[in-house]
Amino acid sequence: MLYDVAVVGSGFSAIAVTIHLLRLLPRSASTAVVGDDPGFGRGTAYRTEFYVHRLNVPAGRMSVFPEQPDDFVRWLEEHQRQTSADGFATRGDYGLYLRDRLASLLRDEDRRASFDFIKAKATNCIQCSDTGVVFHLDNGARLGARNVVLCLGVGNADLPLERGKIDAGAEKRIIRNPWRLSWLSKVGGGDRICILGSGLTMIDQVLALRVHGHRGLIRVLSRRGLLPRPHAPAGERSPPIEPELARSRDISGLLAGFRRQVGGGVDWRGLMDGLRPITQRLWQSLTQDQRARFLRHGLAWWNVHRHRIAAEVALRFDALRKDGIVAVHAGFLEAIEEDARGVSVSDRERQSGRHLSFNADWIVNCTGMERAGVAHSPLLKQMQRQGLITKDALGLGLSVDGDSRVLGGTGEPQPGLYAVSALTAGQFWEITAVPDIRVQAQTVASAIATTLLE
Known part of the structure; x- marks a missing residue:
């Protein structure tokens, strides 16, 4: 079967595109959504059930519908959750909101096109032409579609250290993907933790450790030692202020x-x-x-x-620093080795240049998203080798045009092939937060719907 549209992926950008396709496609259209994540649409960020994991954007700006800015707030009210548009809801609640909105649209027979949800992963692309795009799936099937939206996100950055600088015996103590939260069950209450990276993921993992009963020392090491700034408390926030722009735009x-x-x-x-x-x-x-x-x-x-954090989250984190539970260091990681006291971490202090070392029981990689935006995906790497896609000039993700159409090896848009979210950062830069992705998802869905109606 050749579908009219295929959505490849299962995180937030995939559910956002799917929701807007459901609202905009003609009833005659056929769509397949392909992904192997059982928590479709919640992705990494919105799958967590820890109440301490809060959104970094006020609820009033988190509606999946750009033209209905209060939709998420209304959902919170209906479910007797927090109701303030200025407040910061839990990420778990946001994931449930997305699933509810998707389910509601799927039940709406008045506007529903045909949708098939295929639990599989696209492994390679065997055709990309005017007649459609065809993929092999890891369940042995083939999938073809006239229009395809790549919603594959980007992967986790690797440790900022050459593999030769990591002792083989230390590997069992390194958590390379902290969002697989099962690692928390291995941590003892007094274990020494070293977190690499000092951004939003670090904040989340520190709070998750505390909820899980950890009470030991947490050392945070990053190149600059910078921490996310807090949002102003509710009631003290300034309205948006127009910035002065230099004529040169440099x-x-x-x-x-x-x-x-x-x-x-x-x-x-x-x-x-x-x-x-x-x-x-x-x-x-x-x-x-x-x-x-x-x-x-x-x-x-x-x-x-x-990318700021809620004021209440900042207060909780600051208290841990004042109590000496969390210590933040600015330095450059040099080596990770196993020794009799656990894992030895060596670094060079940023300001003094001194070589320091300390011991830890666990090393947690919170260094953020990968910069080379196709490295995490075998499908994207295969498509790049074939010249079906190209990386943007800065290596942030895929080369796309202003309409999110993927550019091939010749620099021309590939027929019917789109990408959304962080994969398109080279073109749009600010395209990782919900308020930006929802607009892009709606725009891409509208372009596809227009094509099918012609």
Whole structure:
């Protein structure tokens, strides 16, 4: 069977695209959703059931429908959860909200096109042409579709260390993917933890450890030792403030304008929120050299100011630091070795350059997302080898055009092939948070629906 549309993937971007396809496709259309994750749509972020794992965006901005901004808040009210649009709901609740909205659309016979959910993984692409895209699945079947949306996300970054610098005996103490939360059951209450990376994932894992009964020392090691900044408490938040934009649109000019405004008493959080609606346009106005410079020198600072944590989460984490339970270090990882006292971690201190070492029972990789956005996916690597897709110039993900159409080896859009979410960061940059992905998902679904109606 040749489907009209195939959605490949099973995380948030896949459920967002599927929801909008359900609303926009003609009844005659046929769609397959292909993924092997039993928690379809919840992905890594929204599968967690720990109450301490909170959204990093207020509930009032988390509706999956851009034109219905209060939809998630209404769902929270209906289910007697938190009701404030300014509050930060649990990630588990958001995952349940997505599943409810999908189920509701599937039950709506008035607007429902045919949908098949195929529990499998696409392993390689054997055709990509004007007549459609055909994949092999790991269940032995073939899947063909006239339009395909790649919703495969990006993988976890590897440890910032060459394999030769990691002792083989230490591997059993390294948690390379902390979102497989079963690792928490192995941790003793007093075990010494070393977390590599100091961003949002680190915050989540520290809080999960505490909920799970861990009371030992947690050392956090990252190159700069920067921590996510908190949102202002509810009732103290500034409205979005329009940032001063340099005519040249270069990074230095933008930063200078920010500093002037903050020096004049403007709330930096309001400035960051005011930048949000124009971030993609600004990114696209930069040259490749300017983008590369930003990634080298500004990315870490952007992340901690742009991707903030709820004020209550920040208070909980700060208390752990004040009590000496969590210690944050800025340094460069040099070696991981097994010894009689567990695992020895060697690093070079950022400021002094001194070589230091400490012992841990567990090392947890929280270094973020991979930069080479196809490395995690055998399917994408195979399609790249065939020239069906190309990586963007900075290696952030796939080359796509302004309509999210995937570009092939010749630089031309592949017929009917789209990508969404973090895979398209090279084109859109700010495309990892729900408010941005939902718009992209709706736009792609609308483009496909328009094609099928022609």
